[in-house]
Amino acid sequence: MAILDKIVALAKRRGFVYPGSELYGGIGGFWDYGPNGVELANNIKRSWWQAMVHDREDVVGLDSAIIMNPKVWEASGHVSSFTDPLTECKVCHQRFRADQPDEIEAHTDKHRHEGQKSVAWTEARQFNLLFRTFVGPVEDNSSLAYLRGETCQGIYVNFLNVLSSMRVRVPFGIAQIGKAFRNEVTPGKYLFRVREFEQMELEFFVHPREATERFTYWKEERLRWHLSLGLQKDHVRFRQHESTERAHYAADSWDIEYDYPEWGWKELEGIANRTDYDLKTHGKWSGKDLSYSDPLTNERYIPFVIEPSVGVSRLFLALLIDAYKEDDKRAFLQLKPSLAPVTAAIFPLVANKPQLVEKARSVYHFLKKHFVVGWDDRGNIGKRYLAQDEIGTPWCVTVDYDTLKDDTVTVRDRDTTKQERVSIDRLKEYIGAKL
Protein backbone atom coordinates (compact mmCIF):
# COMPACT_ATOMS: atom_id res chain seq x y z
CA MET A 1 0.00 0.00 0.00
CA ALA A 2 1.34 3.43 -0.90
CA ILE A 3 2.35 5.64 2.00
CA LEU A 4 -0.33 8.21 1.21
CA ASP A 5 -3.08 5.57 1.21
CA LYS A 6 -1.84 4.35 4.57
CA ILE A 7 -1.99 7.85 5.98
CA VAL A 8 -5.48 8.49 4.61
CA ALA A 9 -6.64 5.21 6.18
CA LEU A 10 -4.94 5.95 9.49
CA ALA A 11 -6.36 9.48 9.57
CA LYS A 12 -9.88 8.10 9.24
CA ARG A 13 -9.38 5.10 11.54
CA ARG A 14 -7.90 7.24 14.31
CA GLY A 15 -10.21 10.24 14.18
CA PHE A 16 -8.03 12.76 12.37
CA VAL A 17 -9.89 13.36 9.10
CA TYR A 18 -13.27 12.19 7.82
CA PRO A 19 -14.79 12.85 4.39
CA GLY A 20 -17.23 15.79 4.70
CA SER A 21 -20.91 14.77 5.07
CA GLU A 22 -19.96 11.14 4.57
CA LEU A 23 -23.35 9.97 5.86
CA TYR A 24 -24.94 11.43 2.72
CA GLY A 25 -22.31 10.21 0.30
CA GLY A 26 -19.85 13.03 0.91
CA ILE A 27 -19.31 16.30 -0.93
CA GLY A 28 -16.24 16.88 -3.06
CA GLY A 29 -13.54 19.11 -1.67
CA PHE A 30 -14.75 19.27 1.93
CA TRP A 31 -13.27 17.36 4.85
CA ASP A 32 -14.10 17.15 8.53
CA TYR A 33 -11.48 17.09 11.25
CA GLY A 34 -12.20 14.44 13.88
CA PRO A 35 -11.39 14.62 17.61
CA ASN A 36 -7.66 14.00 17.10
CA GLY A 37 -7.48 16.06 13.90
CA VAL A 38 -8.91 19.17 15.50
CA GLU A 39 -6.33 18.88 18.31
CA LEU A 40 -3.46 18.62 15.83
CA ALA A 41 -4.83 21.48 13.73
CA ASN A 42 -5.30 23.64 16.84
CA ASN A 43 -1.74 22.90 17.93
CA ILE A 44 -0.46 23.94 14.49
CA LYS A 45 -2.44 27.18 14.65
CA ARG A 46 -1.37 27.86 18.22
CA SER A 47 2.26 27.41 17.27
CA TRP A 48 1.87 29.78 14.30
CA TRP A 49 0.12 32.41 16.43
CA GLN A 50 2.79 32.11 19.10
CA ALA A 51 5.61 32.58 16.57
CA MET A 52 3.90 35.27 14.50
CA VAL A 53 2.09 37.32 17.15
CA HIS A 54 2.90 36.59 20.80
CA ASP A 55 6.65 36.13 20.42
CA ARG A 56 6.97 39.40 18.50
CA GLU A 57 6.62 43.09 19.22
CA ASP A 58 5.82 44.13 15.66
CA VAL A 59 2.76 42.01 14.80
CA VAL A 60 -0.83 42.23 16.03
CA GLY A 61 -3.69 39.81 15.41
CA LEU A 62 -7.05 40.16 13.70
CA ASP A 63 -10.16 38.08 13.06
CA SER A 64 -12.21 39.64 10.30
CA ALA A 65 -15.60 38.45 9.04
CA ILE A 66 -15.82 35.81 6.32
CA ILE A 67 -18.50 37.72 4.43
CA MET A 68 -17.40 41.21 3.43
CA ASN A 69 -18.86 44.03 1.42
CA PRO A 70 -18.81 42.66 -2.17
CA LYS A 71 -16.96 45.78 -3.30
CA VAL A 72 -13.88 44.34 -1.55
CA TRP A 73 -13.82 41.52 -4.10
CA GLU A 74 -14.46 43.84 -7.02
CA ALA A 75 -11.57 46.03 -5.90
CA SER A 76 -9.26 43.07 -5.34
CA GLY A 77 -9.94 41.76 -8.83
CA HIS A 78 -11.47 38.49 -7.60
CA VAL A 79 -14.87 39.14 -9.18
CA SER A 80 -13.37 39.71 -12.61
CA SER A 81 -10.33 37.47 -12.64
CA PHE A 82 -10.23 34.95 -9.79
CA THR A 83 -10.78 32.24 -12.35
CA ASP A 84 -9.57 28.91 -13.63
CA PRO A 85 -9.98 27.81 -17.23
CA LEU A 86 -12.68 25.15 -17.37
CA THR A 87 -13.24 22.53 -20.03
CA GLU A 88 -15.93 19.88 -20.27
CA CYS A 89 -15.62 16.31 -21.47
CA LYS A 90 -18.11 15.94 -24.32
CA VAL A 91 -18.59 12.25 -23.56
CA CYS A 92 -19.72 12.43 -19.92
CA HIS A 93 -19.96 16.20 -19.30
CA GLN A 94 -17.59 16.06 -16.36
CA ARG A 95 -15.68 19.32 -15.95
CA PHE A 96 -11.96 19.77 -15.50
CA ARG A 97 -9.39 22.50 -15.31
CA ALA A 98 -7.99 23.10 -18.77
CA ASP A 99 -4.60 23.93 -17.26
CA GLN A 100 -4.18 20.48 -15.67
CA PRO A 101 -3.10 18.37 -18.68
CA ASP A 102 -2.39 15.29 -16.53
CA GLU A 103 -5.97 15.09 -15.33
CA ILE A 104 -7.40 15.64 -18.81
CA GLU A 105 -5.17 12.98 -20.23
CA ALA A 106 -6.09 10.51 -17.48
CA HIS A 107 -9.77 11.16 -18.06
CA THR A 108 -9.40 10.82 -21.84
CA ASP A 109 -7.56 7.53 -21.34
CA LYS A 110 -10.32 6.29 -19.07
CA HIS A 111 -12.88 6.74 -21.87
CA ARG A 112 -10.54 5.15 -24.42
CA HIS A 113 -10.22 2.09 -22.19
CA GLU A 114 -14.01 1.93 -22.10
CA GLY A 115 -13.91 1.67 -25.89
CA GLN A 116 -14.66 5.29 -26.72
CA LYS A 117 -12.87 6.10 -29.99
CA SER A 118 -12.83 9.87 -29.90
CA VAL A 119 -12.94 11.93 -26.72
CA ALA A 120 -13.57 15.60 -27.38
CA TRP A 121 -13.38 18.55 -25.01
CA THR A 122 -15.17 21.88 -25.09
CA GLU A 123 -13.33 25.13 -25.61
CA ALA A 124 -11.93 26.35 -22.28
CA ARG A 125 -13.83 29.16 -20.59
CA GLN A 126 -13.01 31.10 -17.45
CA PHE A 127 -14.73 29.87 -14.31
CA ASN A 128 -14.90 32.12 -11.23
CA LEU A 129 -13.80 30.43 -7.99
CA LEU A 130 -15.68 32.68 -5.56
CA PHE A 131 -18.61 31.05 -3.76
CA ARG A 132 -21.68 33.23 -3.98
CA THR A 133 -24.37 33.79 -1.41
CA PHE A 134 -27.04 36.38 -0.62
CA VAL A 135 -27.22 38.67 2.38
CA GLY A 136 -30.72 39.37 3.70
CA PRO A 137 -34.08 38.09 2.50
CA VAL A 138 -33.93 39.21 -1.14
CA GLU A 139 -31.93 37.15 -3.58
CA ASP A 140 -30.87 39.46 -6.35
CA ASN A 141 -27.82 41.35 -7.51
CA SER A 142 -28.18 43.95 -4.78
CA SER A 143 -27.78 41.32 -2.06
CA LEU A 144 -25.10 39.22 -3.76
CA ALA A 145 -22.08 38.52 -1.58
CA TYR A 146 -19.14 36.14 -1.59
CA LEU A 147 -17.48 33.77 0.82
CA ARG A 148 -13.97 35.15 1.05
CA GLY A 149 -11.47 33.68 -1.36
CA GLU A 150 -8.55 34.67 0.86
CA THR A 151 -8.23 36.06 4.37
CA CYS A 152 -5.76 38.86 3.60
CA GLN A 153 -8.43 41.22 2.21
CA GLY A 154 -9.87 41.48 5.73
CA ILE A 155 -6.47 42.73 6.84
CA TYR A 156 -6.13 45.41 4.14
CA VAL A 157 -9.58 46.85 4.80
CA ASN A 158 -8.72 47.12 8.51
CA PHE A 159 -5.32 48.74 7.98
CA LEU A 160 -6.58 52.19 9.02
CA ASN A 161 -8.56 50.80 11.97
CA VAL A 162 -5.52 49.02 13.36
CA LEU A 163 -3.31 52.07 12.77
CA SER A 164 -5.66 54.35 14.66
CA SER A 165 -6.64 51.99 17.49
CA MET A 166 -3.32 50.31 18.26
CA ARG A 167 0.09 51.70 19.12
CA VAL A 168 1.74 50.42 15.95
CA ARG A 169 4.19 52.03 13.62
CA VAL A 170 5.41 50.86 10.21
CA PRO A 171 7.14 48.43 9.96
CA PHE A 172 4.50 46.22 11.56
CA GLY A 173 2.31 43.30 10.62
CA ILE A 174 -1.27 42.06 11.04
CA ALA A 175 -1.76 38.31 11.37
CA GLN A 176 -4.92 36.34 10.85
CA ILE A 177 -6.03 32.72 10.89
CA GLY A 178 -9.32 31.97 9.22
CA LYS A 179 -11.42 30.08 6.74
CA ALA A 180 -11.33 30.82 3.03
CA PHE A 181 -13.31 29.26 0.19
CA ARG A 182 -12.57 28.45 -3.43
CA ASN A 183 -15.02 26.69 -5.69
CA GLU A 184 -12.31 24.53 -7.26
CA VAL A 185 -13.31 22.93 -10.56
CA THR A 186 -11.72 19.64 -9.57
CA PRO A 187 -10.91 19.33 -5.88
CA GLY A 188 -8.61 16.45 -5.16
CA LYS A 189 -5.36 15.20 -3.80
CA TYR A 190 -6.97 14.61 -0.39
CA LEU A 191 -6.39 17.68 1.81
CA PHE A 192 -4.32 19.41 -0.84
CA ARG A 193 -6.88 20.94 -3.18
CA VAL A 194 -10.01 21.62 -1.15
CA ARG A 195 -12.93 24.03 -1.46
CA GLU A 196 -13.01 25.13 2.18
CA PHE A 197 -9.73 25.64 3.96
CA GLU A 198 -8.00 27.60 6.65
CA GLN A 199 -5.26 30.12 6.01
CA MET A 200 -2.65 31.51 8.35
CA GLU A 201 -1.64 34.82 6.83
CA LEU A 202 0.57 37.69 7.84
CA GLU A 203 0.54 41.02 6.01
CA PHE A 204 3.66 42.88 7.02
CA PHE A 205 3.68 46.59 6.15
CA VAL A 206 7.05 48.18 5.37
CA HIS A 207 8.59 51.24 3.79
CA PRO A 208 9.02 50.51 0.06
CA ARG A 209 12.79 50.79 0.30
CA GLU A 210 12.91 48.12 3.04
CA ALA A 211 10.68 45.66 1.21
CA THR A 212 13.40 43.48 -0.30
CA GLU A 213 15.29 43.14 2.95
CA ARG A 214 12.11 42.26 4.88
CA PHE A 215 11.12 39.81 2.20
CA THR A 216 14.38 37.92 2.64
CA TYR A 217 13.94 38.01 6.40
CA TRP A 218 10.44 36.51 6.28
CA LYS A 219 11.48 33.83 3.82
CA GLU A 220 14.16 32.57 6.20
CA GLU A 221 11.95 33.02 9.26
CA ARG A 222 9.14 30.98 7.78
CA LEU A 223 11.40 28.11 6.72
CA ARG A 224 12.89 28.06 10.20
CA TRP A 225 9.39 27.75 11.67
CA HIS A 226 8.45 24.82 9.46
CA LEU A 227 11.63 23.01 10.46
CA SER A 228 10.92 23.78 14.12
CA LEU A 229 7.65 21.84 13.80
CA GLY A 230 9.65 18.79 12.84
CA LEU A 231 9.43 18.79 9.04
CA GLN A 232 12.53 17.10 7.65
CA LYS A 233 15.04 19.41 6.04
CA ASP A 234 15.27 17.43 2.82
CA HIS A 235 11.48 17.41 2.42
CA VAL A 236 11.18 21.20 2.14
CA ARG A 237 12.73 23.65 -0.29
CA PHE A 238 12.38 27.14 -1.67
CA ARG A 239 11.21 27.78 -5.21
CA GLN A 240 11.07 31.21 -6.77
CA HIS A 241 8.09 31.88 -9.02
CA GLU A 242 8.76 32.63 -12.66
CA SER A 243 7.69 36.12 -13.64
CA THR A 244 4.90 34.53 -15.70
CA GLU A 245 3.34 32.65 -12.78
CA ARG A 246 3.29 35.38 -10.17
CA ALA A 247 0.53 37.95 -9.82
CA HIS A 248 1.08 41.02 -11.98
CA TYR A 249 1.49 43.29 -8.96
CA ALA A 250 3.92 41.08 -7.06
CA ALA A 251 7.56 42.14 -7.20
CA ASP A 252 8.81 38.78 -6.00
CA SER A 253 7.19 35.54 -4.96
CA TRP A 254 8.58 32.32 -3.52
CA ASP A 255 7.07 29.09 -2.34
CA ILE A 256 8.23 26.88 0.45
CA GLU A 257 7.50 23.53 -1.15
CA TYR A 258 7.02 20.14 0.44
CA ASP A 259 7.92 16.89 -1.27
CA TYR A 260 4.55 15.10 -1.06
CA PRO A 261 4.67 11.38 -1.86
CA GLU A 262 3.09 10.65 -5.29
CA TRP A 263 2.61 14.32 -6.20
CA GLY A 264 6.16 15.55 -5.71
CA TRP A 265 7.11 19.12 -4.81
CA LYS A 266 4.04 21.26 -4.14
CA GLU A 267 3.37 24.55 -2.43
CA LEU A 268 3.23 24.49 1.35
CA GLU A 269 3.57 28.22 1.95
CA GLY A 270 3.72 31.23 -0.36
CA ILE A 271 5.76 34.34 0.42
CA ALA A 272 5.10 37.36 -1.76
CA ASN A 273 6.18 40.95 -2.00
CA ARG A 274 2.80 42.40 -2.96
CA THR A 275 4.20 45.94 -3.26
CA ASP A 276 1.73 48.77 -2.49
CA TYR A 277 -0.85 47.20 -4.81
CA ASP A 278 -3.45 46.18 -2.22
CA LEU A 279 -3.53 49.37 -0.16
CA LYS A 280 -3.40 51.47 -3.32
CA THR A 281 -6.27 49.59 -4.91
CA HIS A 282 -8.48 49.73 -1.82
CA GLY A 283 -7.62 53.41 -1.46
CA LYS A 284 -8.77 54.03 -5.00
CA TRP A 285 -12.00 51.99 -4.78
CA SER A 286 -13.02 53.21 -1.30
CA GLY A 287 -12.01 56.81 -1.83
CA LYS A 288 -10.13 56.71 1.51
CA ASP A 289 -6.52 57.67 2.02
CA LEU A 290 -4.62 54.50 2.95
CA SER A 291 -1.22 56.13 3.07
CA TYR A 292 0.92 56.16 6.18
CA SER A 293 2.55 59.19 7.70
CA ASP A 294 5.82 58.50 9.49
CA PRO A 295 5.64 60.30 12.87
CA LEU A 296 9.41 60.73 13.00
CA THR A 297 10.20 61.89 9.46
CA ASN A 298 6.75 63.14 8.44
CA GLU A 299 7.21 61.25 5.21
CA ARG A 300 3.91 60.07 3.72
CA TYR A 301 3.79 56.92 1.64
CA ILE A 302 1.79 53.78 0.90
CA PRO A 303 3.55 50.87 2.59
CA PHE A 304 4.61 47.77 0.70
CA VAL A 305 3.23 44.46 1.94
CA ILE A 306 5.22 41.28 2.54
CA GLU A 307 2.89 38.31 2.82
CA PRO A 308 3.76 34.86 4.14
CA SER A 309 0.65 32.69 3.69
CA VAL A 310 0.22 29.03 4.59
CA GLY A 311 -2.76 26.67 4.51
CA VAL A 312 -3.43 24.73 7.71
CA SER A 313 -4.54 21.55 5.94
CA ARG A 314 -1.53 21.38 3.62
CA LEU A 315 0.77 21.69 6.58
CA PHE A 316 -1.35 19.25 8.58
CA LEU A 317 -0.91 16.71 5.78
CA ALA A 318 2.84 17.35 5.44
CA LEU A 319 3.28 16.85 9.18
CA LEU A 320 1.34 13.56 9.10
CA ILE A 321 3.44 12.33 6.20
CA ASP A 322 6.71 13.29 7.86
CA ALA A 323 5.64 11.84 11.21
CA TYR A 324 4.45 8.50 9.83
CA LYS A 325 6.83 5.68 10.77
CA GLU A 326 6.41 1.95 10.64
CA ASP A 327 8.36 -1.18 11.47
CA ASP A 328 7.41 -4.84 11.51
CA LYS A 329 5.51 -4.44 14.78
CA ARG A 330 3.69 -1.17 14.52
CA ALA A 331 2.93 2.12 12.82
CA PHE A 332 3.38 5.31 14.78
CA LEU A 333 3.25 9.07 14.31
CA GLN A 334 6.48 10.65 15.43
CA LEU A 335 4.91 14.06 15.91
CA LYS A 336 6.70 16.72 17.88
CA PRO A 337 5.24 16.21 21.40
CA SER A 338 3.81 19.74 21.54
CA LEU A 339 1.83 19.05 18.34
CA ALA A 340 0.50 15.61 19.29
CA PRO A 341 -3.29 15.50 19.83
CA VAL A 342 -2.81 13.78 23.19
CA THR A 343 0.26 14.47 25.32
CA ALA A 344 -0.10 11.52 27.67
CA ALA A 345 -2.50 8.59 27.89
CA ILE A 346 -3.32 7.07 31.27
CA PHE A 347 -4.09 3.36 31.64
CA PRO A 348 -5.11 1.25 34.61
CA LEU A 349 -3.33 -2.08 34.04
CA VAL A 350 -6.70 -3.85 34.11
CA ALA A 351 -10.19 -2.38 34.09
CA ASN A 352 -11.81 -4.71 36.61
CA LYS A 353 -9.75 -3.85 39.69
CA PRO A 354 -11.45 -0.87 41.34
CA GLN A 355 -8.35 0.06 43.34
CA LEU A 356 -6.25 0.34 40.17
CA VAL A 357 -8.93 2.23 38.31
CA GLU A 358 -9.41 4.65 41.16
CA LYS A 359 -5.69 5.32 41.42
CA ALA A 360 -5.39 5.76 37.65
CA ARG A 361 -8.35 8.16 37.66
CA SER A 362 -6.61 10.32 40.23
CA VAL A 363 -3.43 10.44 38.08
CA TYR A 364 -5.59 11.25 35.06
CA HIS A 365 -7.42 14.11 36.79
CA PHE A 366 -4.20 15.53 38.15
CA LEU A 367 -2.42 15.54 34.76
CA LYS A 368 -5.50 16.84 32.99
CA LYS A 369 -4.99 20.16 34.73
CA HIS A 370 -1.64 20.58 33.00
CA PHE A 371 -1.74 18.65 29.72
CA VAL A 372 -4.11 17.17 27.19
CA VAL A 373 -4.45 13.64 28.48
CA GLY A 374 -6.29 10.58 27.26
CA TRP A 375 -7.78 7.59 29.06
CA ASP A 376 -7.97 4.01 27.88
CA ASP A 377 -8.96 0.91 29.84
CA ARG A 378 -10.05 -1.31 26.96
CA GLY A 379 -8.31 -4.48 25.88
CA ASN A 380 -4.75 -5.32 26.84
CA ILE A 381 -1.91 -2.85 27.34
CA GLY A 382 -0.24 -3.83 24.05
CA LYS A 383 -3.34 -2.90 22.04
CA ARG A 384 -3.64 0.39 23.91
CA TYR A 385 -0.01 1.20 23.06
CA LEU A 386 -0.66 0.52 19.40
CA ALA A 387 -3.71 2.78 19.38
CA GLN A 388 -1.81 5.62 21.07
CA ASP A 389 1.17 5.13 18.74
CA GLU A 390 -1.09 5.69 15.76
CA ILE A 391 -2.30 9.02 17.07
CA GLY A 392 1.22 10.01 18.06
CA THR A 393 0.82 10.14 21.85
CA PRO A 394 4.37 10.66 23.15
CA TRP A 395 3.85 9.05 26.59
CA CYS A 396 1.68 6.28 27.95
CA VAL A 397 1.35 6.09 31.72
CA THR A 398 0.30 2.77 33.26
CA VAL A 399 -0.94 2.39 36.82
CA ASP A 400 -0.24 -1.17 38.04
CA TYR A 401 -0.04 -3.13 41.28
CA ASP A 402 3.36 -1.62 42.18
CA THR A 403 1.74 1.81 42.00
CA LEU A 404 -0.47 0.88 44.94
CA LYS A 405 2.64 0.05 46.96
CA ASP A 406 5.16 2.73 46.02
CA ASP A 407 3.25 5.45 44.12
CA THR A 408 5.26 4.98 40.92
CA VAL A 409 3.92 4.44 37.40
CA THR A 410 5.32 3.05 34.17
CA VAL A 411 5.93 5.69 31.50
CA ARG A 412 6.37 4.25 28.05
CA ASP A 413 8.05 6.33 25.34
CA ARG A 414 6.37 6.35 21.90
CA ASP A 415 9.55 6.52 19.83
CA THR A 416 11.81 4.08 21.70
CA THR A 417 9.02 1.98 23.33
CA LYS A 418 11.29 1.99 26.40
CA GLN A 419 9.60 2.03 29.79
CA GLU A 420 10.64 3.88 32.86
CA ARG A 421 9.37 3.90 36.44
CA VAL A 422 8.47 7.42 37.53
CA SER A 423 7.02 8.46 40.86
CA ILE A 424 3.64 10.15 40.59
CA ASP A 425 4.79 13.31 42.34
CA ARG A 426 7.49 13.75 39.65
CA LEU A 427 5.20 12.94 36.70
CA LYS A 428 4.20 16.49 35.86
CA GLU A 429 7.83 17.69 35.80
CA TYR A 430 8.90 14.57 33.88
CA ILE A 431 6.44 15.25 31.05
CA GLY A 432 6.81 19.04 31.24
CA ALA A 433 10.59 18.83 30.83
CA LYS A 434 10.36 16.59 27.75
CA LEU A 435 7.60 18.73 26.26
Ligand SMILES: [Zn+2]
Ligand atom coordinates in the same frame (compact mmCIF):
# COMPACT_ATOMS: atom_id res chain seq x y z
ZN1 LIG B 1 -15.78 12.12 -19.61
